[in-house]
Amino acid sequence: MKKNNQLRIEKKWQSEWKKKGVYSAKDTVAGKKNFYHLVMFPYPSGNLHIGHWYNFAPADVYARYIKARGYNVLSPIGFDAFGLPAENAAIKRGIHPRVWTYQNIRTMVTQLERMGNIYDWSRMLITADPEYYRWTQWMFLELFRRGLAYRKKAAANWCPSCHTVLANEQVVDGRCERCGSEVVQKEIEQWLLKITDYADRLISDLDMVDWPEKTKIMQRNWIGKSEGAVIQFSISNFQFPIKVFTTRADTLFGCTYLVLAPEHAFVQELKESIRNWNEVEAYLVQTRKKSDLQRTDLAKEKTGVLLQGIEATNPATGKKIPIFVADYVLTGYGTGAIMAVPAHDERDFEFAKKFHMPIVSVITSHKNPNEFYGGEGTLINSGKFTGMSSEQARTAITHFVGGKQQTQYRLRDWLVSRQRYWGAPIPLVFCAACKTHIENPKPKTQSSKLYSKGELLNPGWIAVNEKDLPVTLPNVKNYLPTEEGKSPLAHAQSFVNTTCPRCGGKAVRETDTMDTFMCSSWYFLRYTDPHNNKTFADKKKMKSWLPVSMYIGGAEHSVMHLLYARFLTKALYDAKHLSFKEPFARLRHQGIILGPDGQKMSKSRGNVVDPDNLVNEFGADVVRLYLCFMGPYEQGGAWQPGGIMGVERFLKRVEAFIIQKPARSKLKTPLVVKQTYYQTVKKVGDDINQLSFNTAVSALMICLRSFEEASYVEPELRAGFVQLLAPFAPHLAQELWSGALGCKGYISNEPWPAVRKQYLQNSQVSIVCQINGKKRAVIEVPAGSDKETVLTLARTNEGFQKYLLDQEVIRIIFVPDKILNLIIKPR
């Protein structure tokens, strides 16, 4: 009966809030600062799971608190609707991705509404809507125009199950992030975005934002900046030198051989001079067969082949050194070639031992010849550089051999094209006439004026005119991915054939779609002005809200989404579309909720907790409160099925206490109760501000207990308590506010209760009395009592004084309001 009542209350207020638009955000409110509170928008997977609740419900507690602190809060929600996960799920069920996605969105909106969050539903966006992806395409074109998008044929990560290429970030342990299939390398033409141009700024601007240090570290590691030098080694009978990248130019005198990656162009170019070509070729074939997973398996022994017939010269020593090809050298990093210094590098050491290469030690600290020494030190065996420190020698030797300082990044450009149906089409066409025109410009025409930077960079690829956006995703019947590495759109003739926006001739459309991370890289901009059809968002509106004040979402996005969004923001900043360099001023991650068995929730394990059932049984307020109370928000943990009863009891006690009419007597609220209340006001606020929801709830429980035991609690305090509860249990709080408390309006519009400083300190405090550091008594004294007073009281305390008989006090430690410690020894 009671539970039905709670559900009734929730429904009632939710429909009233919706009807009256209580939570719709105005772009400016006089006298209030704007606060943009954002959660990472979900993709339409089907149903809200408990993880969504854990992300969104406590985040809403924070948003409601910020609102109560006098901010004008924007808290939007939407759907990351394009992309592989939704498409794969739809295909599995034999449903069209569009049907599947929009059906899921309807379900999830209903579920989200039951959470009772302060979302401004009028701003809801769906990235698969043409009104939205029109601007995603515009974003792509903006990057294209600025020369930040380019087409390239190269080996890419190919998921044989999803039939598409993947970005580096989407390959986890050599497997597809989405379906878990082993990723293979495939030569294919694709579009990339020059995120590497921003590598340095993506590192340095991390200093501007309030993010978890862990996330910053992960981004720095992913970008992987390292400073070193490129050094050239000349080769016998070959005009070009081999260039290597090294961070340890100081060890050049210890370099006893070179290694080329199997894909290094020189291997083929030197074919004529290589005497054992058959052996080398066999090795190349063998390497190509290996998957990335096999190639990067650290446990395996190093392999490689000596290139017979050619030699390199160590530019420092002048000595001839052999050259190997080996797959422990990666083609995509640095120059694809290394100088091997076995004495001071673990991998080279391992390889040298296997292939009996000389190991020359050039750092003094290298003591044990059976091991490598990877550290720095003073140089030996290094000609005129002997005696120098590693640090000095790095520059000196680089200079001596004519090397060049260089900074390398591990970050690769962002591969954005997908050979899949369910995404925003890349708004480009290919025009053969324009290609010829660009590649063979007639002397008098100024093709640079006719074509944008992106078009000159990618001859033949022409941007669709802005007025013709969006390039609508056709509603084709055949949306299944194809084996041959082409998007299913390639078969839609009416889509493919078009005219060139520049020359008006025949042209064909790009049929790849964009990585869904492109859609999610800018959605937070759109929320500030979601219905604008002139531009992606009005500058004034963006200025009033952005950058995002608080962004809450899963840590799994630490490198993908968060890096891409930062990149796009910087590119748009450079293009003067934005006035800020970093999109998310403050970022926090919620933890992960595991199943009751402590394992990751999954249908196959049968340990999935369904929030719908919980809400039906307990109501949203109880679920919200329990998610807050479970444990530290940023830590997460296993779902404890029993504990939810505790918060349910608490809410019932709150209701019972508030509903019960206070005695009409002239009684005063006891001082200790007032003190507890005001301390609770402060603590709950401070705790929510730090996302320490569990301790905030605990404080509310303590406060209620104190109220229940009091002879009288004045109305102001009773109402104040309900206000403290309101962010956690907004429906019950509103019901009590309008009902039993007889207050007007919406409790969510009320300011946070005031703190009265005079009550923050208890008037009586407990002082622990210790003898030699051991607790022997606890005495109650007025707050602020001085040492003499406390000492006198302690000496008269029966349990305490007996320890002082026949003892000499040699030291007294006194911390006001905390502790008294007497150090004694026998007299």
Add this chain to the structure above:
RNA sequence: GCUCAGGUGGCGGAAUUGGUAUACGCGCACGACUCAAAAUCGUGUGGGGUCUCCCAUGAGGGUUCAAGUCCCUCCCUGAGCACCA
């Protein structure tokens, strides 16, 4: 292997940054109400003992009047990265 979090009762977890370890909640036990049960309320609940005490915050050392908190050595769990020269 490297980096970052963590390790506190039967369980989830607190601990104002060096000052009463185990707040709050779950569970459990006993009691009240009830014919009875559920619900609710009350009391108790780290371990031990010779019951004016001793021992306990992953293990072991150290600093300090005082250590969950600081330092050193090690063990375990989780997350991320991983042949990046």
